Amino acid sequence: MSVASLPISINSPVLRRAGGKSVVSEQDSGETTEEGLLFPSELVDMKNGVEMKSGIALMHGAAIAPSPILLWRLKILLFFAWGISCCKISWDSVMRMSADLRDLFLYEAFLYYNPLLLVTLMVFLWGLNLWVFSQSSVNYSKVFDLDHNYLMHKEMWKCATWMAIVVPTSMTAYLYLYSHGEVLLAASQPVILYAIVVMVLIFPFDIFYLSSRYYFLRTLWRIILPLQPISFADFFLADILTSMSKVLSDLERSICRMVNHQVATIAWFEADSICGSHSVMIPLVLVFPYVCRFFQCLRQYKDTKEKSSLLNALKYSTAIPVIFLSALKYHVLPEKWTNFYRPLWLLSSILNSLYSFYWDVNRDWDLSVFSRIFKFKNPNLCSSLFYGRIWVYYWVLSSNLVLRCTWTYKLSAHLRHNYLTVFTVTASEIFRRFQWVFFRVENEWNKMTLKTNSGLKLEEMATEEDRLLSSSSHEV
Template identity: 35%
Template sequence: MILPQTNNLKSNVGMGGHSFAAVTWYSFFCTPDRISLFNKPVTFARWRLAPMDGDPAVDPGLDSFSLVFPLPYRVGFIATLAVWGWGLNLHCLYLFNVDVPQLIRYPGRASPQHIPHHGSTYRLAIALSALFALSVSLFWVCTWGIPERVVAFGWMPLTYLTALIATFVVPLRNLPSGGRRRFLATLRRVSVGGLAEPQDGKFGDILLADVLTSYAKVFGDLFITLCMFFSAEGSSTQRPDRNCGGTVLVPFIMGVPSLIRFRQCLIEYFRVRRAPYKESTGWGGQHLANALKYSTAFPVLITSAWQRSAEDPDSKAALHKAWLVAVLINSLYSFYWDVAKDWDMTLFSPKQDRESPTHPFGLRDRLVFRYPNLYYLVIGMDLMLRCTWSMKLNGRLDRFSDLEGGIFLIEFLEVFRRWVWIFFRVETEWLRNNSSGLGVDDILLGDYQGKDNEDD
């Protein structure tokens, strides 16, 4: 094993030269001999603790953001953030007496002494956060922002992502397993566009599938990470190659979540058509309109992919205009659906409903969160975050949105928008089931006990 030079460690790592254990630890994890996982050996003649910018042999063209926060860690960070977000959703709604487990048909607790559902979710989030912090800290210690070392240690974040997935899949004694089993079962059903019956947790399937649409770019990043790592002479921590795998595969992966919801809407439509006619459900036209909404995501992805691969300036300009039309339709249609259908607001209703004296302007009669200004703020934020693409209309912001830091910020903002959306979507479903009768084609069962009720 090649040991780093002690004097370099002394000045840059702060070991002081007197700690043999520290040198041994650093040598074990942070020398070329350790870079051999996944059959991807990397060797250097000698480690240097100074950047080699401009050397074409070692400078991978990494931007400063990717040096500190490589693509695989961004994927893991957002995945961990999703667990924290779901815990906060459960906790806040619980404080407002909204029973989310009841809505998604998840078993209730056997007794008040058992840890609440949000508590179990927080425990999992803490474990995932510790795993992320440990891995990224070790990565920083081993690479020190030096481009060639960042590329060489591309195996490390892949190991972390493997451990992250294993945390969900492998039963661990100290972590609740019931919720993870339920999540994986729901994910398996949803991943092929399946949809449970109302009494079996249909709302949970819809909620998860909608959330997946906001993680479409994250799924694309995950594929790019794996594609770069397993390509010849590639590394998961080099500058992200967003054309890895060709111009079709990444847009297709990003379109899968919308395709899932599209199929679910068609399933709901055919269920309505097969059932006896009821005035409350109508003929199913709303489900077709919802399917149309998700289908508007496909032209956005297609025109964007064609635009990147086009070489002729005239073709690029025409495709850019087509993309603008497609993304405008998708954003405004989705915003309308968020407000009018998912949240049951009257903002887009006829004037007599919108200005009814029984509720604040544009809202509805019953508000769980009580403060009308909060709803107005969320509606405005939803519109703004639905239109982050408009940055491309400004020269300076367009350049920022193409940087890795800008791409990550846009992904984060979409995840944040969806997190806020969940509060009001669940609130709406709760009011539908607990106001004037049952919600549309939903049966309220109440709490029931199951084998998972004590461990999650």
């Protein structure tokens, strides 16, 4: 055998047998020792053996690592176990309190944790909106003018899951510590929770979705001060804030109690308390999202000169009498409220509800052409249940009308003591807004698509016209 026929160096350690000697070339005699060399067939056997050992090692590693389905089931099991534990501890803590203070203390706990629980619900439903958009033809990233770092539905659900863990945990600790006499530690729980939420929002380092957090904060700033042209994201978030006006009102009362050191007390329930239920700040905070939306419409009219912007501003202005007429109940005589102000309040509530319902259907949704949002790219259970079903539109229209009326009723400043009813109505309004998002975003996407197609057609016509005019030969 000639050594020169080997394709690689004869002194390569890869070619040596285990324990073999080094190959020494004898140039004088022209002969080369072949001891310790691996032949091509032996090289193939070694390669196959290494591959078999690697495959076995991978099989052992795969057998040791748990499957994603098993991990998912384990997470769900732990989540439910944690939820049951929180419910049990909270129930036992509440039952330790005296009966005359129990309802008042539950109302206070509701005041602190109701806003964040409802925000958690909104985040989860927004993730569901994004999932539907990702499965359909609606390109929501272009609608909101997002960069490549925007959050998908999985990230939104992850945020909602963490919020659903942290907020009830803090609430359970609050109830447990107060029922066991640790009032100062109990009072610190909502303060710590709100401080964590603020820090997560404004944290300047590139963690916790920095670009998305700052995009959200910039949009909030543009809503408060509409000094530049209004984008669709500005309108959209301001509309969502109108559905969260009761949440903002409870948030203001919670912060007021924390600033004035009234946490874990019941003195706040009195009428003369700084943060009590008769505070003038309640109607001011309730009306704030509607005022912001009103000025946005005026700014849009200034930029576009569209009369529909003025009509939209008129719609938001109809919510102002509902809020302030209701607040007068605590500042006028009962007879005057019953005979004069309450009829005006009911009339303004009906006007606001019907006007808002008309605008939803005719302007925000444009259901005259029947929306196609539930047509998914890949047919599945959701598309078979919703797409092309006429009952979907009947349900959306009827539920939107009913929930519009109940939400307008709940905007009233004098209806704030039954916290379970308040929570139910506010959660229902969030669900109504969740439905509204589907058709509003799709309608905006349809407008953008139509405008783009029209622009392309005009460009093609202009190109064809230039080509004909530039032609040097014409036949008559």
